[in-house]
Amino acid sequence: MATVSYREASRVYPGTDRAAVNKLNLEIEDGEFMVLVGPSGCGKSTSLRMLAGLEEVNSGKILIGARDVTDLPPKDRDIAMVFQNYALYPHMTVGDNMGFALKMQNVPKAERQQRVQEAAKLLGLEDFLNRKPKALSGGQRQRVAMGRAIVRSPQVFLMDEPLSNLDAKLRVSTRTQIAALQQRLGVTTVYVTHDQTEAMTMGDRVAVMKDGILQQVDTPLSLYDAPNNLFVAGFIGSPAMNLMSGKVVDGGVKVGDYTVPVPRETLAKAPGEDTLTVGIRPEAFQVSDHGIGLDVAVVEELGADSFLYGTLAGLSDEEVVTAQQYVARVGARTAPSKGSVVRLTATPDQVHVFSTKTELRIS
Numbered sequence: 001m002a003t004v005s006y007r008e009a010s011r012v013y014p015g016t017d018r019a020a021v022n023k024l025n026l027e028i029e030d031g032e033f034m035v036l037v038g039p040s041g042c043g044k045s046t047s048l049r050m051l052a053g054l055e056e057v058n059s060g061k062i063l064i065g066a067r068d069v070t071d072l073p074p075k076d077r078d079i080a081m082v083f084q085n086y087a088l089y090p091h092m093t094v095g096d097n098m099g100f101a102l103k104m105q106n107v108p109k110a111e112r113q114q115r116v117q118e119a120a121k122l123l124g125l126e127d128f129l130n131r132k133p134k135a136l137s138g139g140q141r142q143r144v145a146m147g148r149a150i151v152r153s154p155q156v157f158l159m160d161e162p163l164s165n166l167d168a169k170l171r172v173s174t175r176t177q178i179a180a181l182q183q184r185l186g187v188t189t190v191y192v193t194h195d196q197t198e199a200m201t202m203g204d205r206v207a208v209m210k211d212g213i214l215q216q217v218d219t220p221l222s223l224y225d226a227p228n229n230l231f232v233a234g235f236i237g238s239p240a241m242n243l244m245s246g247k248v249v250d251g252g253v254k255v256g257d258y259t260v261p262v263p264r265e266t267l268a269k270a271p272g273e274d275t276l277t278v279g280i281r282p283e284a285f286q287v288s289d290h291g292i293g294l295d296v297a298v299v300e301e302l303g304a305d306s307f308l309y310g311t312l313a314g315l316s317d318e319e320v321v322t323a324q325q326y327v328a329r330v331g332a333r334t335a336p337s338k339g340s341v342v343r344l345t346a347t348p349d350q351v352h353v354f355s356t357k358t359e360l361r362i363s
Contacts, residue, residue, distance in 0.1 A: 001030050001031055001155055001186060001187055001188055002030060002064050002065035002078075002155040002156060002188060003027070003028060003029055003030050003063075003064075003065060003188065004026075004027075004028040004034075004051065004062070004063070004064055004156060004188060004190065005026070005027055005028070005062065005063040006024045006025060006026040006027075006047070006050075006051075006060070006062055007025060007060050007061050007062070007063070008023045008024070008025060008059065008060035008061075009021065009023070009024045009025075009047075009050060009057055009059075009060035009061065009062055010022055010023055010024070010057070010058050010059045010060055011043075011046050011047075011050055011055055011056065011057060011058055012058050018211075018212065019058075019212050020043050020046045020212050021043040021046050021047050021050065021212045022043075022211075022212040022213050023059075023060065023213075024043075024047060024060070024214055025214070026047075026207060026214060026217060028188060028190060029188075030188055031186045031187065031188055032188055032189070032204045032205065033179065033182050033183075033189045033191065033202060033203055033204045033205075034188075034189065034190050034191065034203060034204065034205055034206075034207060035191045035192075035193060035198075035199040035202055035203035035205075035206045035207070036048065036190065036191070036192045036193075036207050036209060037192075037193055037194065037195075037196055037198075037199035037206055037207070037208055037209070037235075038194065038208055038209035038210055038215075038235070039194060039210070039235075040194060041211075042209040042210050042211060042212065043209050043211070043212035043213075044192045044193075044194075044209050045160055045161075045192050046212075047192075047209070048158055048160055048190060048192045049160075050062060051064075051069075051077075051079070051156070051158060051190060052074055052077070052079055052081055052158050053069070053072060053073055053074035053077055053079075054074060057070050057071075064077060064078065064079070064155060064156060065155065077156075078154050078155045078156070079154050079155065079156045079157075079158055080101075080148075080149035080150075080152045080154040080156075080157055080158070081149065081157075081158040081159070081160065082142075082145050082146055082148075082149050082157070082158070082159045082160070082162045083145065083160055083162070084160055084161045084162060084164055084165065085165065086133075086141045086142060086144070086145045086165075087145065088133040088141060088144060088145065088148075089133075090132065090133055090134060091132070092132070092133075093129065093130050093131060093132060094120075094125060094128050094129050094130070094131055094132075094133070094136070094144050094147075095113075095116050095120070095129035095130065097133065097144055097148060098116045098119060098120070098129075098144060098147040098148045098151055099112045099113070099115070099116045099151060100148070101148065101151070101152050102115065102116075102151060102152065112151075115151045115153075116129070116147070116151055117129075118151075119147040119150040119151045120147060122147075122150065122181065122184075123143045123146060123147050123150075123181075124143070125140070125143055125144065125147060128140060128144075138165055138166050138167075138170065139166055139170045139173075139174055142162060142163070142165075142166065142174060143174075143177075145162070146162075146178070146181070150185070154187065155187070155188065156187070156188045156189070156190065157182070157187050157188070157189040157190070158189075158190050159178075159189065159190070159191045159192065160192050161192055161193055161194070162178070162191075163175060163178075163193075163195075163198065164193075164195075171198075175198055175201060175202055176201075178202065179201070179202045191203065196235060196236055196237070196238065197238050199220070200220040200223075200224070200236070201220075203220060204219070205217055205218060205219055205220075206218065206219075206220055206223055206236075208223065208231075208232050208235060208236065210231050210235075215228065215229060215231055215232050216228040216229070216232050223236045224236055224237060226361070227241075227279075227352070227361060228360065228361055229354065229359050229360050229361060230243060230277060230279075230354050230359040231359070233279045233352060233354065233361075237281060239282050239307065239327045239329075240327075241279045241280065241281050241282075241352070242279065242280045242281070242282065242326045242327065242328075243277055243278075243279050243354075244260075244277065244278045244279075244280070244292075244324075244326070245275055245276075245277050245278075245356065246260065246275060246276065246277075246278055247274060247275055248267060248270075248273065248274055248275060248276055252267075253275075253276050253278050253353070255278060255292050255312070256292055256293055256312040256313060256314065257293065257313075257314065258290065258291055258292045258293065258343075260278050260292070260346075260351060261348055261351075262276075262278070262348075262351065262353055262363070263348070266353050266362055266363050269355075269362040270355045270356075270357070270362055273355060273356055273357060275356050276353055276354065276355065276356055276362075277353070277354040277355075277356055277359075278351060278352070278353055278354075279351070279352035279353070279354060280346045280350065280351055280352070281350065282307065282327045282328050282329040283329045284346040284347070284350035284351075285328040285329070285330070285344040285345070285346055286344065286345055286346065287330055287334065287336070287342055287343065287344060288343050288344065288345040289343060290343055290345065291343040291344045291345035292312070292343065292344045292345070293312060293313025293314060293341055293342075293343055293344075294308065294310045294311070294312065294313060294326060294328065294341065294342050294343075294344055295310045295311050295312070295313045295314075295315070295320070295341055296308050296309070296310045296336055296337070296338055296339060296340050296341070296342060297309055297310045297311065297325075297338065297339075298310070298338065299335055299336070299337065299338050301332055301335065302332070303332060304332060305329050305330070305331065305332055306329070306330055306331070306332045306335035307327055307328070307329055308327065308328045308329075308330060308335065308336065308342065309325055309326070309327050310325065310326060311323040311324070311325060311326065312326070313341045328342075328344055351363065
């Protein structure tokens, strides 16, 4: 086990002007489960591959523990990687697949078999050791790929979207198994995903990336409660935070025909700005006699709750076509009908305010 440090680490692919990863500074603690998350092309997989030694580091450095591994080949880094496509050898049994790396390291056969048996027991694969990968389901193949990493007893696990090939239900069960397994093993893990729900439920901390730049790194709850900027606010959370641009007026920010109360000291942090962006989570809304007007276009009934989707009230038919959609979560028993207009308010401590110019949080 070891810490991992990215220090001003950058990767620029040949023939491109912009860095795929730009001066990444990230400290990962010993035994921590760190998730790198962001949309496609944000640099998360490149960051992982730089740590694995599969991508060149053009500037800066990467450390595993106290050892600078920036220029070391992958085999000398003491890491184990789990790939998106499992990368199992089809002609080998599950047991041989799991023990192959140990065989290449000339580990004695008896020790090899013992370590494979231990990993198989941990992953519930004891009955499948003599089968070929083609006889396994997607979830079982993923566990074999995990087992192959575990038997090596590396300092760091690297996982590149390992659940993306599984169906939705299996992804939910497998992600809890991986998180519980990592907790038991205590091995430092760097996990890449584009699925923010996966990131929020699995990571001790989550690093959000956009365009090769680290936007924020924090615990899942802190990212949810206090996003640094508009991108993190809109990316973290499902459904996403409602981001509403409004005119700065005395006492707050006017959205539609309603003024969202914002403290004067918060407004003073954006001098000279005529408009600010207000962010409110769907569950923070409460149906009221006054507040932001929402023309309800769709009602999703989910049993315990209902989600209301719609646009600001009072828009013309032409404006509705291009208008931004907002969402509110309300109790299923009190959900209004489709086509109605509801008024929504939120308590001041649940209102996030962002500068329109810098896109940074000011509340």
